[in-house]
Amino acid sequence: MDALARFERYLTGERAKAPATRAAYLADARLLLELLGATPLEQASVRDIRACVRQLRQRGHDARSIARRLSAWRAWFKLLVRDAGLSANPVDTVRAPRAEKKLPRPVSVDAAAGFLDNLDANEPLALRDRAMYELAYSSGLRVSELVGANLSDLQPDGTLRVLGKGSKLRVVPVGQAAHAAIANWLPCRTVLLQAGEQALFLNRYGRRMTTRAVQQRIAHWSDQLGLGDKLHPHRLRHACASHFLQGSGDLRATQELLGHASIASTQIYTHLDFERLSAVYDQAHPRAKGK
Numbered sequence: 001m002d003a004l005a006r007f008e009r010y011l012t013g014e015r016a017k018a019p020a021t022r023a024a025y026l027a028d029a030r031l032l033l034e035l036l037g038a039t040p041l042e043q044a045s046v047r048d049i050r051a052c053v054r055q056l057r058q059r060g061h062d063a064r065s066i067a068r069r070l071s072a073w074r075a076w077f078k079l080l081v082r083d084a085g086l087s088a089n090p091v092d093t094v095r096a097p098r099a100e101k102k103l104p105r106p107v108s109v110d111a112a113a114g115f116l117d118n119l120d121a122n123e124p125l126a127l128r129d130r131a132m133y134e135l136a137y138s139s140g141l142r143v144s145e146l147v148g149a150n151l152s153d154l155q156p157d158g159t160l161r162v163l164g165k166g167s168k169l170r171v172v173p174v175g176q177a178a179h180a181a182i183a184n185w186l187p188c189r190t191v192l193l194q195a196g197e198q199a200l201f202l203n204r205y206g207r208r209m210t211t212r213a214v215q216q217r218i219a220h221w222s223d224q225l226g227l228g229d230k231l232h233p234h235r236l237r238h239a240c241a242s243h244f245l246q247g248s249g250d251l252r253a254t255q256e257l258l259g260h261a262s263i264a265s266t267q268i269y270t271h272l273d274f275e276r277l278s279a280v281y282d283q284a285h286p287r288a289k290g291k
Contacts, residue, residue: 003041004029006083007076028072042080046090049073053094067096112137112239116177118225124188125204129217131178131185132201132209135160136233138178140240140258143233147209150198151189154182164259172257 007029011022035052036044049070056066074091081089116137119130136146145162153161158179159171174182182200194206201209214233222231237258245254255263 003080007079010079025072028069029076032073042086044090046093049090049094063097070094070096115231119221127185127188128201129221131181132214133236134178134181136236137240138175139172140237142237143211143214147201147211147214149200151200168259170259
């Protein structure tokens, strides 16, 4: 059995990969054979794999796509080491180029407030949406944390318990506007509630919201309000982080609010703050460029 057929059988049987994933892995395997050219797969070295990566860069492949291909190649060689007698996996020590970290697109304070203030309908699901998005902006919640919140997570002192990534618990403050919006939603929640459901935010059937439903609802409101700059839940989290940092200047407190394990994840917001500082400087300083 040739190496490619062996890999396909492994992905189909032992790994039980979904058809789309299996097709992607096999396409990556065929690409490797093409990049290796005359070099037999069984004789490929670390230097050969690195040369293949350079070829991908020259063809315009980004860091994420290269990382995915290396993952497929690593799995293929691992199988060949196990079942076909190869002595070593040449992909093990090859790392993908570092992906460029994209900064979140900032949302101004006025834009965030304008969006939230215009969600003023009295229909139950609109009240729920206003409460959800006020809370996301107030407390910097991930969408998974938003839908994972239970009614019991609201604390008497005005804070919210949040179960974040890695099942890490944190307590975050909740702003006045979010508290008011949640108070308006809770009577509707009582009407919709199905027995045994603990979620703070419910769908029309009285069950916990899904992340996809939250994303669809904010897209719906963006269209309804005629926003040219479309919002999504994560942009409200970004807005909370950047506006909190602008107001406080406290990077460590911003890290705690967002539940970042590393301060490096929070530091992207210092770049956003610097962009704002630069814009103000260009407009205001007598020696700024363009003056």
